[in-house]
Amino acid sequence: MPPGGSAESVIFSRRDLDFLLYEWLDVTALTARERFAEHDRETFDALLDLAEQVATEHFYPHLRRSDLNEPTFDGERVHLIPEIGAAVDVFAKTGLIAATMDAEVGGAQLPVVVADACFSWLMAANVSTFSYPFLTIGNSNLLLAHGSPEQVDAYVRPQLDGRFHGTMCLSEPQAGSSLSDIITRAEPRPDGSYRVFGNKMWISAGEHELGENIVHLVLAKIPGGPAGVKGISLFVVPKFLVNTDGSVGERNDVVLAGLNHKMGYRGTTNTLLNFGEGKYTPGGEPGAIGYLVGQPHQGLSYMFTMMNEARIKVGAGAMALGYTGYLKSLKYAKERPQGRPPAGKDARAPQIPIIEHADVRRMLLAQKSYVEGALALVLYAGKLLDDERTAPTAEERDRAHLLLDTLTPIVKSWPSQWCLEANNLAIQIHGGYGYTREYDVELHFRDNRLNPIHEGTHGIQGLDLLGRKVALRGGAGLAALAEAVNATVSTATAAGGELAELAGQLGATVERIVEVTAKLWGTGDPDVTLANASVYLEAVGHTVIAWLWLEQALAAAGRQGPFYDGKRAAARFFYRYELPRTAPQLDLLASLDRTTLDTDPAWL
Amino acid sequence: MPPGGSAESVIFSRRDLDFLLYEWLDVTALTARERFAEHDRETFDALLDLAEQVATEHFYPHLRRSDLNEPTFDGERVHLIPEIGAAVDVFAKTGLIAATMDAEVGGAQLPVVVADACFSWLMAANVSTFSYPFLTIGNSNLLLAHGSPEQVDAYVRPQLDGRFHGTMCLSEPQAGSSLSDIITRAEPRPDGSYRVFGNKMWISAGEHELGENIVHLVLAKIPGGPAGVKGISLFVVPKFLVNTDGSVGERNDVVLAGLNHKMGYRGTTNTLLNFGEGKYTPGGEPGAIGYLVGQPHQGLSYMFTMMNEARIKVGAGAMALGYTGYLKSLKYAKERPQGRPPAGKDARAPQIPIIEHADVRRMLLAQKSYVEGALALVLYAGKLLDDERTAPTAEERDRAHLLLDTLTPIVKSWPSQWCLEANNLAIQIHGGYGYTREYDVELHFRDNRLNPIHEGTHGIQGLDLLGRKVALRGGAGLAALAEAVNATVSTATAAGGELAELAGQLGATVERIVEVTAKLWGTGDPDVTLANASVYLEAVGHTVIAWLWLEQALAAAGRQGPFYDGKRAAARFFYRYELPRTAPQLDLLASLDRTTLDTDPAWL
Structure with a gap:
């Protein structure tokens, strides 16, 4: 691959990444910070090259095949096409699993922004195969933040080496969006460990034979704890127990109950897992052995x-x-x-x-x-x-x-x-x-x-944005966002021309959002405030993207060539075709519309 | 099934059909017309009951199975799951294939509006299985309108009996939206027949063994004819030649080149067909035998x-x-x-x-x-x-x-x-x-x-609406639509209350559409007029649906009960959440925006 990546890739765009990372966000400046001092543009570029190469050569080629040959379960074992494991192993060897982690655990201390740019290549190439390392990274980060040093040694280091893989076990058949309703229980044992009993639903990468072990991070309730979310604790529950020397030992009682068959993401196993159903009795006792992470509840x-x-x-x-x-x-x-152009159609002319x-x-x-x-x-x-x-x-x-x-x-x-x-x-x-x-x-x-x-879900994100985030610290969340947007508006206004025109449109929209938010929060009735939270999410979302397009147009200002012309055209398009969608949404929100509240379920 | 259909069906809604057919469109009044004189509400209801029953018992049960077991081609034959053929045969026995056709060919002379209501049940139950009779109906209607009496006898009657099935062969690999570019040719023979050579792409139901024969209607060019669409002629090309006694004879040279594998509609074979490739030589000569329908070109x-x-x-x-x-x-x-309601969350309360x-x-x-x-x-x-x-x-x-x-x-x-x-x-x-x-x-x-x-495609429909339809007869197309909408606006305005409020919103939108259309047509440059034809299509579409919601709200006016409350709620929803989307679209159109025209392909 030439330096700077392949110009012709249909997987992802290195040119756009270079623009955003270096011409817009100036990520090279991050290397002035102690944590990133070992890096420079050269190391960033090398990792971006590597990500592109692995994505192109190891993740993309089996994209269709992994969709057409989804994982199967024969009652005992899960079968994946071998290309998935091969790609996951290649990725592990790059060291990118630990890209953003501390040097102390073998991490590269790469800025998250650069790591995300690298990971984008893998996801664009084959999002379903990348789910395995993706979950391993998330699992490891959580244990690094909250686990004990022993847990880091036993479960994180082997994940960073690619020997173990990780999952997150939150949902249950009766508790998806409403996590307070989980009923998986973890009973304490005298030795400080717990025995976990319950069923976890929608667990991605919950079963496979890609590595030596699967490290499940499981939400469960310790009997006698508080009701609702306040009674939820976190446990490490490995598929195989890990011996004190780090080797893989006895089988734990985590059993695949079935695979979910999905519309897409078919290369990723998605599972219903039974904990403590009794198929295995590790240590001669019933229950899956789990270890508390951090404090109870x-x-x-x-x-x-x-x-x-x-x-x-x-x-x-x-x-x-x-x-x-x-x-x-x-x-x-x-x-x-x-076809042919609308003006001057001539059936004899070539298409x-x-x-x-x-x-x-x-x-x-x-x-x-x-x-x-x-x-x-x-x-x-x-x-x-x-x-x-x-x-x-x-x-x-x-x-x-x-x-x-x-x-x-x-x-x-x-x-x-x-x-x-x-x-x-x-x-x-x-x-x-x-x-x-x-x-x-x-x-x-x-x-x-x-x-x-x-x-x-989308609905949950709407409630989070309008119900919690914009109201953080008495409205400081929204104020911080408005301030950031208005700073861009000021710069673009000063720049004049088309940039000032876009800035005017954006400034007015942000002002309206601030007004509408105050009105929504002024009702004093959370049902009314939140009735159209999804519409609010969509309006604010479009405005945020408009802001980032103005940022990109500013970064492209004065630069010549089709790449920069394309940035200007896309910014213009977004302001003419997309941002105006927010006007009727904000009008609806300002009207404190009660249609959804007042519609009786019996009418539907 | 109880008279009036099952109230609990999740396939389709008989209650809504009854409302729209009888309470809104008053289709019973159609029976005063000579063509429909044999019908009354009872016959309509009986056919609606029948459609629901066939849909529920014969089309719905294999819905998932036909998706999971798409047709396969072993190089010689195409294999479908047997439920498809069984359902198609049951449907043929109902006589509904000829529902709207003349009594003279065995049709029921049912109003199209009632037949469409019946067909909705089948499509909702299993759209992919219904494709086979759907195409047979379309094929038969075309031959009834333009074929010779001999063609009707040979190809239509057996389709209405369910013995033959039909297709429409328009597209070719290089000619989809642009039909003027088809290159399939039909060479005249001394006996008045033609020999057809070419490839047809995306042919639904192009190959299967559901009946005795497949009747292909094929667009092709007779050598020496005019260029473009003016040189296109229509031919009947049966899979098997039909003997003078109506029996099925020699194999014609129409050969399946391959099945397209699709995201959905998997029960319907979708095919690339070769005409005259030489696998068969009917009558000892090369070429698929075809018969001209109507006049050349x-x-x-x-x-x-x-x-x-x-x-x-x-x-x-x-x-x-x-x-x-x-x-x-x-x-x-x-x-x-x-979950629980936003106000008064209590984790101990049931979900x-x-x-x-x-x-x-x-x-x-x-x-x-x-x-x-x-x-x-x-x-x-x-x-x-x-x-x-x-x-x-x-x-x-x-x-x-x-x-x-x-x-x-x-x-x-x-x-x-x-x-x-x-x-x-x-x-x-x-x-x-x-x-x-x-x-x-x-x-x-x-x-x-x-x-x-x-x-x-969507884009083609936009060009059709803005480029042709609204301009029909000097603008009479749009005028007729505006007149129809405004009649409803007047009635609803007179009714007062919420109906008058909705009417005001609709009337203003229609007025704006008329203005914007005039502006678009006033440019004198078809590139500019049509640059945003898809946006125009969407804005007019939403306005038309708003009109029909006002019509439904009028039909529900003064009626009590949850069904009518539901109609009112949905109308209100559409006017508050949906119709306002048209405002920024019409503004964009009124601005004669050139963004898409002025964007150089090299910038993308």
């Missing part, structure tokens, strides 16, 4: 440390699927001849490539504005994660934390909604061909349909 | 007689999939307990059914407003077809023709876009379960994704 708060990161990663996955679909439909639109049709360009510009907007959002969130941890002053760190906290529901939900729509448009550009399994785009659409559901 | 206009009907049927299929998804998600929302959450009701109301709006549109179009053929005066027939012609792109595209969105919401309501193949909704979403593509 703090499980959900520990999990939320990671949940925010997981939500950002869901947005990143949605973005990556949207992005690769865009690139594929762009290539198709440039190559597929069909033109479909990109020459205005409506096809509309669908390409829409996709571009969605997927490049979403990538900017994801990388900006990664940068905020870095700032929250490593910015020089406490004030900057606090501001980054507040802004990230506020933006998280948008980072999760906006790409999940609009990059799915991008995939929809990518199919449409392919016409009948796009509806067949000969092209990737129908798979991306199916894969991406998961993202508005897992890690908190 | 008139093929596309004949096909368009039926294309309009086919486009309406695509909208009907999209509606049916949206509708059944709505009913299933409604049932799920009433039964699935999860509430998710329909109690405002956001879930929002998703249900959105679906209801889309699918019941689309059903009203489809039935209204069916009624216009009846009026165009059988209304008492020439003026009424002409008005119906003009209105139907104008509405056709909307009937095709609006349900394809918004009932797909309804299916998206149905999945969302099911949460993780909705993403699995254990529930129907993910299949409906996959099936429905076809509808914005086939029978003219």
Whole structure:
């Protein structure tokens, strides 16, 4: 691969990453911070090259095959196509599992923003195979933050080496969005361990034979604890017990009850797991052996440390699927001849490539504005994660934390909604061909349909944004966001011309959001405040993306060439076709509409 | 089944059909017309009962199985699961294939609007199995309209009996949206027959062994004819030649080159067919034997007689999939307990059914407003077809023709876009379960994704509406639509109260559409006029559905009970959440935006 990556990739765009990382976010400046002092642009570039190479050579080639040959369960063992394990092993050997982790555990201490850029390649190439390392990373981060040193040694280090893999076990058949209703119980034993009994649903990568062991992180209730979320604790429950010398020992009583068969993400096993059903009796006793992580009853708060990161990663996955679909439909639109221009139709003239049709360009510009907007959002969130941890002053760190906290529901939900729509448009550009399994785009659409559901549905994100985040610290969450947007508005206004025009439109929208939010919170009735929280989420989401497009237009200002012209065109498109969608949404919110509240279920 | 149908069906809603047919469209009045004189409400009801029964007992049970076991081709024969053929045979025995056809050919002379209501049940139960009779009906209608009496005897009668099945062969690998580019050729022979050579792509039901024969209707060019669409002729090309006594004879040279593997609609074979490739030499000569239908070079206009009907049927299929998804998600929302209300959360209280959450009701109301709006549109179009053929005066027939012609792109595209969105919401309501193949909704979403593509893409419908239909006869198309809408506005204004409020909103939107259309047509540059034709299509589509919701609210006015309250709630929802979407779209159109025109393909 040439330095700077392949210009022709339909998996992802190195050119766009370079623009966003170096020309917009100036991530090289992060190397001035102690944590990143070992890095420079060269090491960043080398890792981006590596990610592209692994994505292209090891993750992409089995994309269709893993969809067509989903995992099977013969009652005893789960079977995956071998390419999945091979790719996961190659990825582990790159060391990227520990990319952002401390040097002390063998990590590369890479900025999150750069690691996210690397991971985008893998997700765009094969999101379903990347789920395995993705979960391993999340699991390890959680244990590094809250586990004991012994737990780190026993369960994290082997995950970073690629020997073990990880899961997150939250949902149960009767408790998905409502985690307070989990009934899995963990009974304490005299030796300090626990015995876990219950069923966990929707567990991705819950069973497979990719490595030596699977480390489950399980939410469960210790009998006698408080009701609801306050009684939830977190446990490590390994598939095989780990001996004191680190070797893999006895089988624990975690048993696959069945695989879920999904519309997409088919390379990832998705499981119903039984804990303590009695198939195995480790140590001669019933129950799956589990070890408490941190303090009792703090499980959900520990999990939320990671949940925010997981939500950002869901947005990143949605973005990556949207992005690769865009690139594929762009290539198709440039190559597929069909039809003639509206003016001067002559049936004897040769057909033109479909990109020459205005409506096809509309669908390409829409996709571009969605997927490049979403990538900017994801990388900006990664940068905020870095700032929250490593910015020089406490004030900057606090501001980054507040802004990230506020933006998280948008980072999760906006790409999940609009990059799915991008995939929809990518199919449409392919016409009948796009509806067949000969092209990737129908798979991306199916894969991406998961993202508005897992890690908190769209509705849950709306409640989180309007019900909690914008109200944080007496409204400081929204104020921080408005302040950040208005800073961009000021710069763009000063720049004049089209940038000032876009700034005017954005400034007015933000002002309206602040007004509408005050009105919603002024009702004093949470049912009314939150009745249209999803609509609020969508309006604020579009405004945030408009902001990031103005940021990109500013970064492209004065630069010549088709790449920068494309950034300007996409920004213009977003402000003309997309941002105006928020006006009727904000009007609806301002009217404190009660239609959904007042509709009796019996009328439906 | 009780008279009036099952109240609990999750396939389709007899209650809603009864409301729309009898309380709104007053279809019983049609029996005063000579063509329908043999009918009365009783015969209509009996056929609706029959359709529900066949749908429920013969089409629905193999829905999932036909998706999971798509047709296979062993190189010689195509294999379908046997339930498909069994259902198709049961349907043929009902006589509904000839439901709307003349008594002279054995038809029931049922009004199209009632037949469409019947067919909705079948499509909602299993759209993919219904494709076979659907194509047979379209094929027969075309031959009845344009074929010779001998062609009717040889190819139509056996289709109406269920012995033969039909197809439509338009597209080719290089000619989809642009039919002028087909290259299949038909060479005349001295006996008046033709020999056909070429490849046809995307042919639904192009190969199977359901009956004795397949009747292909094929667009091809006779050498020496005019270029472009003016040189297209229509041919009957049977899979097996038909002997003079009506029996099935020699194999014709129509050969399956391969099956397309699709995201959905998997029970329907979708094929690439080779005509005259040389595998067979019927009559000892190369080429597939074909028979000219009607006059040479008139093929596309004949096909368009039926294309309009086919486009309406695509909208009907999209509606049916949206509708059944709505009913299933409604049932799920009433039964699935999860979470608690925002006010007064108490973890010890039992969970509430998710329909109690405002956001879930929002998703249900959105679906209801889309699918019941689309059903009203489809039935209204069916009624216009009846009026165009059988209304008492020439003026009424002409008005119906003009209105139907104008509405056709909307009937095709609006349900394809918004009932797909309804299916998206149905999945969302099911949460993780909705993403699995254990529930129907993910299949409906996959099936429905076809509808914005086939029978003219969304983009093609936009060009048809703005480029041709609204401009028909110097603008009479749009004028007829505006007049019809304004008549409803007047009635609702006079009714006062909430109806008058909705009427005000609708009247203003229609006025704006008329203004914007004039502005678009005033540019004198077709590139600018048509640059945002898809946006125009969407804005006019939403306005038409708003109109039909006002019509439904008027039909429900003064009636008590949850059914009518539901109609009022859905109308209100559509006017508050949906119709306002048109404002920014119409603003964009009024600005004669050039973003898509001015974006150089090299920037993308």
